[in-house]
Amino acid sequence: MQTETNANPAKDAIRPMRQSRLARIGKELNRSKHYYLLMSPYMIIFFLFTVIPVALSLGLSFFYFNMLEFPRFVGWQNYSRLFLNDDIFMIALKNTLMFAVITGPISYFACFVFAWIINELSPKARAFMTLIFYAPSISGNVFFIWLIFFSGDSYGYLNGFLMKTGFLLEPIQWLLDEKYILPIVMIVQLWLSLGTSFLAFIAGLQTIDKTLIEAGAVDGIKNRWQELWFITLPSMRPQLMFGAVMQITASFAVADISIALAGFPSVNYAAHTVVTHLMDFGTIRFEMGYASAIATVLFFLMIGSNKLTQKVLRKVGE
Amino acid sequence: MVFKMMAAFRTPRKLNRSFAVSLMLFALLALFGAFMALPLIYAVNNAFKPLDELFIFPPRFLVVNPTLENFYDLFALMGNSWVPLSRYIANTLLITIVGTAGHILLASAAAYPLAKYRFYGSSALFSIVVLSLMFSPHVTAIPNYMVMSWLGWINTHASIIIPSLAFPLGLFLMKQFMEQIPDALLEAAKIDGASEYRIYWSIVMPNVKPAWLTLMILQFPMLWGSDGGSFIYSENLKTLHYALGQITLGGIARAGVGAAVALILMIVPITLFVISQSSVMQTMATSGMKD
Numbered sequence: 001m002q003t004e005t006n007a008n009p010a011k012d013a014i015r016p017m018r019q020s021r022l023a024r025i026g027k028e029l030n031r032s033k034h035y036y037l038l039m040s041p042y043m044i045i046f047f048l049f050t051v052i053p054v055a056l057s058l059g060l061s062f063f064y065f066n067m068l069e070f071p072r073f074v075g076w077q078n079y080s081r082l083f084l085n086d087d088i089f090m091i092a093l094k095n096t097l098m099f100a101v102i103t104g105p106i107s108y109f110a111c112f113v114f115a116w117i118i119n120e121l122s123p124k125a126r127a128f129m130t131l132i133f134y135a136p137s138i139s140g141n142v143f144f145i146w147l148i149f150f151s152g153d154s155y156g157y158l159n160g161f162l163m164k165t166g167f168l169l170e171p172i173q174w175l176l177d178e179k180y181i182l183p184i185v186m187i188v189q190l191w192l193s194l195g196t197s198f199l200a201f202i203a204g205l206q207t208i209d210k211t212l213i214e215a216g217a218v219d220g221i222k223n224r225w226q227e228l229w230f231i232t233l234p235s236m237r238p239q240l241m242f243g244a245v246m247q248i249t250a251s252f253a254v255a256d257i258s259i260a261l262a263g264f265p266s267v268n269y270a271a272h273t274v275v276t277h278l279m280d281f282g283t284i285r286f287e288m289g290y291a292s293a294i295a296t297v298l299f300f301l302m303i304g305s306n307k308l309t310q311k312v313l314r315k316v317g318e
Numbered sequence: 319m320v321f322k323m324m325a326a327f328r329t330p331r332k333l334n335r336s337f338a339v340s341l342m343l344f345a346l347l348a349l350f351g352a353f354m355a356l357p358l359i360y361a362v363n364n365a366f367k368p369l370d371e372l373f374i375f376p377p378r379f380l381v382v383n384p385t386l387e388n389f390y391d392l393f394a395l396m397g398n399s400w401v402p403l404s405r406y407i408a409n410t411l412l413i414t415i416v417g418t419a420g421h422i423l424l425a426s427a428a429a430y431p432l433a434k435y436r437f438y439g440s441s442a443l444f445s446i447v448v449l450s451l452m453f454s455p456h457v458t459a460i461p462n463y464m465v466m467s468w469l470g471w472i473n474t475h476a477s478i479i480i481p482s483l484a485f486p487l488g489l490f491l492m493k494q495f496m497e498q499i500p501d502a503l504l505e506a507a508k509i510d511g512a513s514e515y516r517i518y519w520s521i522v523m524p525n526v527k528p529a530w531l532t533l534m535i536l537q538f539p540m541l542w543g544s545d546g547g548s549f550i551y552s553e554n555l556k557t558l559h560y561a562l563g564q565i566t567l568g569g570i571a572r573a574g575v576g577a578a579v580a581l582i583l584m585i586v587p588i589t590l591f592v593i594s595q596s597s598v599m600q601t602m603a604t605s606g607m608k609d
Contacts, residue, residue, distance in 0.1 A: 029438060034514035035431035042428035043443065045484035048465060050450050053458035060461065110350075117347050127595055129347065131588075132355045138535070138591060139584035140543035140559070144566070145357045145364075155373065191354065196487070196536065196602075203602035238606020245451050245607065253454035275456045282460045283548060291460050299457045306452040 054299065061293035066286050078293035089294070091269045092277040095182060096252060099273065100305060103186050104251035107193035111243060114194065115201035116228075130202060137195035144260055146188050150174040181262045181270040188257050193250060197243030204239030208232060233316050240316065244309045252302045255279065274298050361584060364577035365389075372573050388578035395565065395575060401553050403561070410558040413475055414541040417482045422533045425488040426496075426526060430518050432489075433496035434504060444493065448607070450486040466549060477549035482541060488533045494604045495529040496522060528597035535594055539587040559583065 029036075061078055063071040082089050118129045136142070149157045152173035159171040174180050208231070216231045233240065255275035258264075262271035265280070274294060282291035364372065366384040396403035431437070432444050455462075462481065463472075471477040499522060507517045545560040562583060566576035591598070 025438070032431075032435065032437035035435055035437055035440075038431050038514065038518060039428040039443070042424040042484050042489065045424070045480060046447070046450075046486070046489075049462055049481040049484060050458060050486070051446065053461035053465065054453075056461035056464070057458060114347070114350065117343050129351060130595065130599075131592060132351050134591065135358055135588050136354055138539040138587045139358065140539060140587065142358065142361055142580055142584045145361050145580065149357070157379075191357070194354070196605075199598060200602045200605045203599045204606065206599070207603045236606070238608055239602075241607035242605050249452055249454050253456055255456065275454075278456060278459070288460055295457045295460060299453050302453040302457070303449070 057292045057295045057299070060289055061296045063289040063292075065288040065292075067288060071289065074289065078290050079297075081290070082293050082297065088269055088272065089274075089277055092272045092274050095270075095272055096254070096274040096301075098182065099186065099189065099251045099254050100248070100301075103189050103193065103254075104248055107190055107251065108197070108244060108247040110190070111194055111198040111247065112201050112240075115198055115205055116232075119202060119205040126202075130199070133194045134198060136192040137198075139192075143188050143192060143257055146184075146191075147175070147261060150184055150261070152176060175262055176267050178268050178270040181266055185254070185258050185261055185271050188261060189251075189254055192257075193247065195246065195250070197239075197246040200239045200243050200246075201236070204236035205232070208235045237313065237316060240313055241310055244313055245306055248306050248309060249302055252298065252305070274301070358584070361577070361580050365581035367574065367577065369574050372577070388574040392565070392575045392578045396561070399561075401556075401561075405554055406556060406558040406561040409475070409555060410542065410544075413478050413544060413557065414538060416475075417479045417541045418534050418537045420479065420483045421485065421488055421537050422530050424483050425485075425492050425533060426523060426529070427518060429489050429492035429496050430522050431514075433493045434499070434501070447486045447489050451490060463548065471549075473550055473552055473555065475550075475555065478541070478544055478546065482537065485537065487536060491532055491536075491601055491605055492526065492529050494606065495526055495532075495601050498604060499525050528600040531594035531597040532601035535587075535591050535598055538590060542587060543583070 060071070062073060062075060064074045064077075065071040114129075114133055118126055118133070121129060148155075151157075151159070152171060152175060154160055154163060154171045156171065156174070158174065159168065162168040163171065172180070174184060212231050212235060213227065216227060221227050221230060253275055254273050258266065258271040258273055258276055264276060266272060275298065278291055278294045278298065281287045281294060360379060363379065363381045365388055366386070367381045368383060368385045368387055371378065371382060393403070432440055466472050466477050471480070503521060503525075504517055507521050512520070543559055544557055545563060546556050550556060562579040565572055565579055
């Protein structure tokens with residue numbers, strides 16, 4: 001009896017609450033309309049050229065589409081062809097994973113180690129060394145200098161040097177020999193990979209709270225390695241996360257350097273990557289559905305490895 | 319008690335490494351510094367080499383008789399080309415300046431509310447931006463082309479400029495940097511009756527100058543090095559980078575001019591970085607990602 005009488009007033013009490021909640025949302029939206037307006041130019045372009053294209057690409061990967069005929073739905077066919085019938089995609093995938101596993105982590109550690117060493121220098125020397133290490137990543141297409149270095153005739157610097165010192169009798173076709181192409185592209189990729197994350201690490205190291213290091217000394221930190229693991233790394237974990245995202249994304253996206261050094265396509269697809277495969281189908285063969293399937297695989301590869309790495313990095317210094 | 323005091327006396331001292339380790343680290347830095355710098359030094363030297371030095375055997379690294387011949391050749395060549403060089407320079411300047419300035423303006427306008435206020439959708443929008451840092455623009459290249467052609471922007475400069483205005487990295491760095499502007503400053507402005515737009519323009523923007531320069535140093539080389547890609551095919555709309563690339567395709571006969579071209583292309587972004595370095599470092603200090 002008592003519950004019945006109590007239930008109804010409660011119901012009545014809830015209903016106006018709900019209405020006012022809707023009204024509150026409206027009020028809230030109205031109050032922040034200036035914020036939406038400020039954000040709108042950026043967000044419209046961002047959605048138009050980044051968010052919607054990702055969705056489009058995902059959808060298109062289930063169609064056959066050649067830019068001329070109307071798209072035809074083919075289900076999972078693009079994906080099954082990609083993974084079961086496309087040997088070249090397998091080479092591309094293998095090469096891309098090689099970049100991700102080798103140049104990704106090496107460049108990440110290089111960014112950190114050099115930032116760590118450079119951070120100890122005097123301000124003038126620090127600025128100079130930062131410039132030296134950062135310059136390759138912003139100097140545009142200067143990596144074609146490496147073409148001269150690795151040139152296949154005896155005018156190439158490497159050949160010239162090795163022949164002069166007697167290691168070689170005949171010049172080696174560095175960029176036409178399957179054995180050497182991939183390592184060379186990796187070296188050049190490493191050369192210009194000390195970019196944004198490198199700067200972020202130096203800046204992160206400079207802003208570490210000095211009192212933390214002193215407190216650590218009181219608490220019995222004995223050497224540099226302990227200081228690095230227990231104080232430095234945890235203090236700059238946010239920068240480490242940011243740097244990881246930059247390096248991973250870059251190492252999965254290798255394409256321009258491969259094309260500039262090894263040609264497109266490279267000899268026997270020795271330097272073919274997922275991105276160059278995507279370019280092949282997207283800009284030459286116009287199989288847009290298939291290319292979208294490649295793009296979708298690349299998308300999930302990049303996001304997946306980024307998320308995985310972040311999970312690992314959260315454990316640093318624990 | 320005594321031990322604690324002794325420890326307190328010792329703490330200001332930095333942990334020292336042994337001389338051997340210091341030497342090793344210095345050697346490491348010098349070695350890799352050389353690896354990083356040599357190709358660039360080589361590019362500078364090559365641009366000033368006369369033709370006979372470019373093809374000397376065994377190849378020589380440094381220039382012996384520096385000359386400006388390559389640069390004269392470059393200008394002579396460009397003066398004779400079908401589309402004058404000034405046209406390519408104008409195109410590149412248009413793309414680079416509008417793209418960079420617009421990016422700084424749009425990204426900071428979007429970053430200000432995201433950094434300083436919580437409202438419906440703010441955290442969701444920011445997570446989408448962070449997520450988009452995790453994949454490269456290659457993923458969206460094909461649908462982008464369709465969006466462009468749907469908008470009718472193929473073969474216009476807009477196809478290069480507009481998408482570059484909304485690169486996610488700029489918004490991310492700008493937002494992280496703006497978070498350190500004290501709230502009290504914004505509150506004071508609000509009490510004085512300033513609108514949100516006024517606050518953004520007169521208070522937030524002047525306070526994030528280091529971040530402007532950072533966005534510039536990230537955006538500028540990308541647009542400066544843009545060759546128009548698959549979006550631009552009219553010769554009179556093409557960029558300097560494309561024109562210079564065509565020269566280097568001339569092969570051995572154009573090797574000297576090609577070296578001059580390489581120097582011009584790389585010197586501009588590097589100079590910008592030298593000028594803006596300290597501001598960039600200030601911004602990068604706030605670049606961290608919190609999970």
